[in-house]
Structure formats: C-alpha cells, structure tokens
Amino acid sequence: MTVIDEKAPASTKHGHFKRDLAGLAVMVLFAIVFYLIFPNNLALLTRITAILLLVLSLDLVTGYCGVATLGHAALFGSGAYAAGIAAAHFGITEPITMVLIGALGGAAAGLLSGAIILRGHGLSQLVLSIAIIHLFHEAANKASTYTGGSDGLSGIAPDAVFGIFQFDLWGRTAYVFSIVILLVVFMLLRQLVQSPFGMLCRGIKEDPMRIRAMGASVRGTLLKMYTISGAVAGIGGALTAISTQVVGLDSLSFTMSAEALVMLVLGGVGSLYGAFIGTIVFMFFEDFVSAANPFHWLTLVGALLIAVVLCAPRGIYGTALERLPNLWKRRS
Amino acid sequence: MSQNFIFQVENLQKNFGGLAVTRNVSLAMQPGDRLALIGPNGAGKTTFVNLVTGHLRPDSGTVRLGGDDVTRFNPTQRVRHGLVRSFQVTRLFLDMTPEEHIALAILQRNKQSGRMFGNYMALSGMRSEVDELLSTLGLDSLRHSKVRQIAYGQQRLLEIALAMALRPKVLLLDEPAAGVPQSDTGRIEEALAKLPDNLAVLMIEHDMDLVFRFAKRVIVLAAGEIIFDGSPADVTRDPRVREAYLGSYGHDSSVA
Numbered sequence: 001m002t003v004i005d006e007k008a009p010a011s012t013k014h015g016h017f018k019r020d021l022a023g024l025a026v027m028v029l030f031a032i033v034f035y036l037i038f039p040n041n042l043a044l045l046t047r048i049t050a051i052l053l054l055v056l057s058l059d060l061v062t063g064y065c066g067v068a069t070l071g072h073a074a075l076f077g078s079g080a081y082a083a084g085i086a087a088a089h090f091g092i093t094e095p096i097t098m099v100l101i102g103a104l105g106g107a108a109a110g111l112l113s114g115a116i117i118l119r120g121h122g123l124s125q126l127v128l129s130i131a132i133i134h135l136f137h138e139a140a141n142k143a144s145t146y147t148g149g150s151d152g153l154s155g156i157a158p159d160a161v162f163g164i165f166q167f168d169l170w171g172r173t174a175y176v177f178s179i180v181i182l183l184v185v186f187m188l189l190r191q192l193v194q195s196p197f198g199m200l201c202r203g204i205k206e207d208p209m210r211i212r213a214m215g216a217s218v219r220g221t222l223l224k225m226y227t228i229s230g231a232v233a234g235i236g237g238a239l240t241a242i243s244t245q246v247v248g249l250d251s252l253s254f255t256m257s258a259e260a261l262v263m264l265v266l267g268g269v270g271s272l273y274g275a276f277i278g279t280i281v282f283m284f285f286e287d288f289v290s291a292a293n294p295f296h297w298l299t300l301v302g303a304l305l306i307a308v309v310l311c312a313p314r315g316i317y318g319t320a321l322e323r324l325p326n327l328w329k330r331r332s
Numbered sequence: 333m334s335q336n337f338i339f340q341v342e343n344l345q346k347n348f349g350g351l352a353v354t355r356n357v358s359l360a361m362q363p364g365d366r367l368a369l370i371g372p373n374g375a376g377k378t379t380f381v382n383l384v385t386g387h388l389r390p391d392s393g394t395v396r397l398g399g400d401d402v403t404r405f406n407p408t409q410r411v412r413h414g415l416v417r418s419f420q421v422t423r424l425f426l427d428m429t430p431e432e433h434i435a436l437a438i439l440q441r442n443k444q445s446g447r448m449f450g451n452y453m454a455l456s457g458m459r460s461e462v463d464e465l466l467s468t469l470g471l472d473s474l475r476h477s478k479v480r481q482i483a484y485g486q487q488r489l490l491e492i493a494l495a496m497a498l499r500p501k502v503l504l505l506d507e508p509a510a511g512v513p514q515s516d517t518g519r520i521e522e523a524l525a526k527l528p529d530n531l532a533v534l535m536i537e538h539d540m541d542l543v544f545r546f547a548k549r550v551i552v553l554a555a556g557e558i559i560f561d562g563s564p565a566d567v568t569r570d571p572r573v574r575e576a577y578l579g580s581y582g583h584d585s586s587v588a
Contacts, residue, residue, distance in 0.1 A: 191449050195450060197445065199436055213423070216440050
C-alpha cells in the first residue's frame, strides 16, 4: 500500500510537468510552422496570439471560477489603451515596459469590473458584464483627448526590443515578441491553475457554499483571480497596441467579448489547452472562410459552432480528452 | 465558569413572523462531549443549526465559541473560529479527488490556500497528513478517483474526513448517515468513533440506533424548545418526549 501511495502522486506530478513540456514543445513547433507557411500573413498570426491571451484570461474566470461574463474585452481594451496612451502621450515606448503597463491597466480594469460583476449571480452577472463593456466602450469614446475616440488612438511607435530588434514592416519582430510573451504567460498560468489557489478556485466553481464552510473567502478569492485575469488580457491588449501601432474602440467591444467566449466554448472551457485550440481554430476558420466566401462566411461560422456544440459539447479539446483514450483502447 | 465550555448557547430566540421557532434555547458543551440533538419534524432543528452556524441571526441570545461571543460572526468567521459543520446532503466537489478535498481543507486550515505556485503535495507534512486521514477512513484506494465516481457512503466518509482535516474545536454533524444504505452505516459509525477525543461533537440525527450508540447525552427539541436534556438511557422513558413524538398515543407505547 505504501509503495502505491508513494508512487502515485509522484507520477502525477511528473506527469503534469512532462505534459507541460510537451505542450510547450508543440506550441513552439506550431509557431515555427505557421511562420513558415504564412510568411506574408504574420499580422494575422500576431493578432491570434493577442486574442489567445484574451481567451486564456477569460478561461481563468469562466472556466476555472465559473463566473459568466460577456464583458471580458473591457480588460483587453483597457490594457491596449493603457499601453497605447503611455506610448502616444507620455513617450513610454520601450516595448517590455509597454507590456507591463498593459498588464497593470488590464489588472485595474479586472479589479473594477470584478468588484461589480461578482455582486451578481448567473443571469444578473451576465447582465452586469454587458453593462460594463458598454460603459468602458463609451468612456473610451468620450475621452477622445486621450483615446482618439472613434478615430482610434494612433501615434504609437514602439522602440526596438532590447534596442536591437526593430518592429519591421513584415511584422516578424512583432510575431516573435508576441509568441515569446504568450509562452511565458502560458507557463505561469499552468503553475497558477495547479497551485493551491487554482484548486481553491475550482472548488468555488463547483460549490461556493462548501468553500465558505471550509472557512475560505469566496469573494476575495474570485476578485484576486479577476485581477490576474485582467493582467493577462491587458498583456494581450498591449501586444495589439505594439504590433498594429493603433488602438481602436473595437478592442473594447461587446462583439469581441462574445467572440472570445465563443472561442473558449469551441476549444473547451476549464482547460488552458482548450482555450488555445478554440482560438486558433476559430480565427483560422474565420480568416479562411471569409476569404473563400465573403458573402456567406458568417453563416459558415455559425454552422461550425452548432456542429461543435452538438457533437462535442465539452469543446474540441475537452471532448478529445474524453474520447481518445477509449478509441485507443478499442484499437489495441 | 464559561472557561470550561468550548461551545455555549444562551437564551437563543428566533421568531419567523409571529411564530417562535427557537424558544429560549440554552446549552453548553465541553471538549470531548458527544451530544445528539433529536426532535420530531418541525421541532426547529434546522433553524437551530442555522443559528449556530451563522446562516441565521437570532432575535436575542448569544452563541459563544471557546469563551468568545461569535453571535455577530458570519458563517465563514465561525469556521475560522473552530466551528465546523458537515452537511445533511453531501456537498463535495464532484470533479475533484478525495486527495484534493483533504489537501484543500488542510491548506485552508494552515492559511496556505492562497499560494499561487508550487505543488501542494510537496508542502511539509501535507503528504503524511493526507495519507493518515485517508487511511483512517478507509479511502486510500479511492484517493485519485473523482468524487462523482465514488459511492454515496464513501462520500459521507469523505465529508467526515474533510471536517477532521479542518481540526475544529466543535463539530456539528447534520445527519451524518442520511441516505446511506443500512449495510454501510457501520462504516460511518466506525469513522465517528475515530473522531479526536477532545473534540466536542453535536450530532443531529434521526436514526435512533446511531444516536444511542454514539451519544453520551441527548437533547430533545420540540416546538422550538428543549424538553429533555439527559442520558440516552432516560430519553425513551421521559413522558414529555413520548408526548412530543407520539402525541396522546405515547402514554401507552414506547418510543421506537
């Protein structure tokens, strides 16, 4: 008995680590393959990277804590505007500093919107989140001195990374810069979701009352996670500000919030890998279909969603995880 | 006087509208007490539990834990003060394993549940304590199974393990054997027998066999007030208890 007890947890710990390393290797591989296949479309790849951070951030609150929100772009847009305003109005153009400012802006937006959204439950939570995204959007629209209003914020000219790598016209630097930041954030988030704090959040998602009966604070824990989630989304926002050198009101839109949720559901809620797969599949599908059939592409996106939700209710990754082991067993 | 008591309720009163559901209830417990609270349906047991755990505020009266007045504390604060409860219908995290449940309770007790990095099983003392609790309750073989896949009787045992992991001073067991098949109640009883000696346990239970075997003292609640406080041996002979349970029939039959 003791032998089994000693071995089992050690192997799971080892398993996590191995899986993370394998995941990291696959991501690096994909990043390189995409770079080679689409050398003329690096802007799209960089955009996918930034959106990925938004979807990962949404997964933290929705997938791991069970908070329903349709206003998550508020965190992303706040990060984008924070980094953009720092560069355009205050001359802070060092890219890593801009990313950190984006993280701070996103975290502040996360704290604020979390404090409001977490007062509601279920449907009222959803309504509050919609109200928040509209308020953020309107605030950015009105504060046009700083944000450029509906014309967008331009004049963002980031310095070279480490003073060496200039942001070039083809977007190579922007792509590599985004990928490196994404991978760093991803590894940190893998730590977070497996930590005691991550486990506490999963407990809250399943039964907040049980967590209270164990003496833990539900609201405080969720607010912390919301702030972290804000920082992650804010980094994504800062990356769009750096790579496109403009920030528009669409980064604070309801549409973007809703699309992020769709991507998460598509990939699989409650798993960081699911957020990854959902975003990549959705963005590529959207790009491919809208080019192939500019008139009916939205119909096809809708059809894809219905197909996934009906055939793979736990998302692409969640369902694969559930079914693949069985398929393997059957074969052998 | 109050120093000896780990848990004290004084003159607790609660009305819903014009109806008094808890009337002037007082009781005190010492470390190591094994007390059962029984009463017919509608006697006010649930209200009493909610007043004690802090889910309801009393109209008057006080609740004390270890000499401190906790009447104004919310449920979470009372847990941190050493009052832990189990639930009548198990409330567990269905997608988590028994190991994770117990680890989470230990982390919470040690104020480490906010740590954002590292493997919790690597924390000093964690592995040995989880091992010990799981084997005490015979749950070793299930340590990595999801709770939704384990039998209800075992889920009840895990509820008890969770409560033990929080190391309370006072444990409130709300029908610990409810919903468990008769064949498995023995295992629940074994688990209850292993509760620490210095822990004060207040059990609310319908199963009289369990009450008689577990409790050293029984309190009977009827219509919101305590009508009996004494040994299990005397409870069935008390005329007021018979009256409460059986109405006028109680005069010529005994309590089952």
